[in-house]
Amino acid sequence: MVDEPLVHFRWPVRVYWEDTDAGGVVFYANYLKFFERARTEWLRSLGPAQEGMRRAGQGMFVVSETRMRYLRPARLDDELTVTVCLTEKGRASLTLVQQCWRAGTLLVEGDIRIGWVVPQADDALRPARMPAEVLAALPVHTDAAQS
């Protein structure tokens, strides 16, 4: 683990009433929404091809595993930054480190594994190799590659 992971993408998130709970802090499940927004915007930034593929039924990413560490709570009106760092690039799945910061304070950190799946006729989602254009659009260098 490196102290300063390579960050491939940053996305701002503002905390609204909808995100908080009666404890006065952001409900723990909602950081997964923030992380998903940042991943979506990161993938969008890599090229619009994936949107078209999903709509054409050629496949999409789904989350297969998450590991979240909740260090400090975010509160109403906080301005957060969510980061995306690609740390492992396989043929069928990716591992990302995502972090949620408020200014210089790390609030929540997660390891997120996403896999490529192709919808089947019976609505099942079959794991599959990523299409070449998806693989080609991803960053070349990852933390793993650097170490």
Added chain:
Amino acid sequence: MVDEPLVHFRWPVRVYWEDTDAGGVVFYANYLKFFERARTEWLRSLGPAQEGMRRAGQGMFVVSETRMRYLRPARLDDELTVTVCLTEKGRASLTLVQQCWRAGTLLVEGDIRIGWVVPQADDALRPARMPAEVLAALPVHTDAAQS
């Protein structure tokens, strides 16, 4: 308007952390979730045919209009009862009065209009007459019929 509307269905709802906001009360949008759960269970109680129709692409209900009055807040752990009362039965749409109670106290009240739609090839939702079996499954007597 009658003081005691005819209630066709009741559904219990418990308030969890996910439903509340930093004000310590249920977030206003979440009562629409509670109302939707009660409508779903009411429709399910009228017969499984609708589930099959939706899955077969023959149509489903969508909400076209809501009018909500927020009288008193619900809080964490509250045990609520959500009611459904069919007040108008058209060929293509229904009007329901739904209420959210905590014991004998009315917290939130809504008029909800739902219409039957059929998904089109281009993903649009076309309004349509309800199938005969849906119409037949609905209660015969409504407030309107009684007055």
Added chain:
Amino acid sequence: MVDEPLVHFRWPVRVYWEDTDAGGVVFYANYLKFFERARTEWLRSLGPAQEGMRRAGQGMFVVSETRMRYLRPARLDDELTVTVCLTEKGRASLTLVQQCWRAGTLLVEGDIRIGWVVPQADDALRPARMPAEVLAALPVHTDAAQS
């Protein structure tokens, strides 16, 4: 009702997975989240005083009534604009017209009534007159004033 209501504020909203449902469209309750975000940003744009007042327990706005008309569905990845128009300004409550647009197409429209409340020692929310600095920060001209 005027065709082109005076718009006091616009706020962009992107549709993410979290906002959609199995019908492929934005879940009806989630437009209330979008509307709340736009109201919050509108109030923030009028001055930071209200944030301080809420945190100091001096009061805040809560929603007392909504009337929503769902005209056309929004879908994943849509870029929406949510508007805020103040149409009635009372001593203790405001009425807003809010709309959700995708480019030139109106998708959802709502009349939202919000009232000023002051938290009590027993956690109840007592309706109260808006503080002078809140009233003073609001736009002078509304649709009602214009007609």
Added chain:
Amino acid sequence: MVDEPLVHFRWPVRVYWEDTDAGGVVFYANYLKFFERARTEWLRSLGPAQEGMRRAGQGMFVVSETRMRYLRPARLDDELTVTVCLTEKGRASLTLVQQCWRAGTLLVEGDIRIGWVVPQADDALRPARMPAEVLAALPVHTDAAQS
């Protein structure tokens, strides 16, 4: 790891529209809502003392870490069972294994770590030892104790 973890509690969850996304399946963050509901009901089943303690500001559990494995998707109308198994009991934190089943099929599994915190005057949440009555109410035997 044992094949059949000791289950201390089971809670039924029905999948509604609010839980699903445009992929036709339950949105990944929402399983954390299901897990939280089951934990809340499990704690409630152990005695009402904790509710009173939270309301009196004496402390409550917050989630410090989650590890989730998404094996198969749940869909609209599914009837799920969420389990709670206490696997580690410390003085200040607990580790639970929670699973989400549809009939005999395991869909999602998580390791959840919750810690006792006491709200401070400045709204911070200070980690603290669990009160004796909370510790006493927890099950004596855990998987760890059995192995």
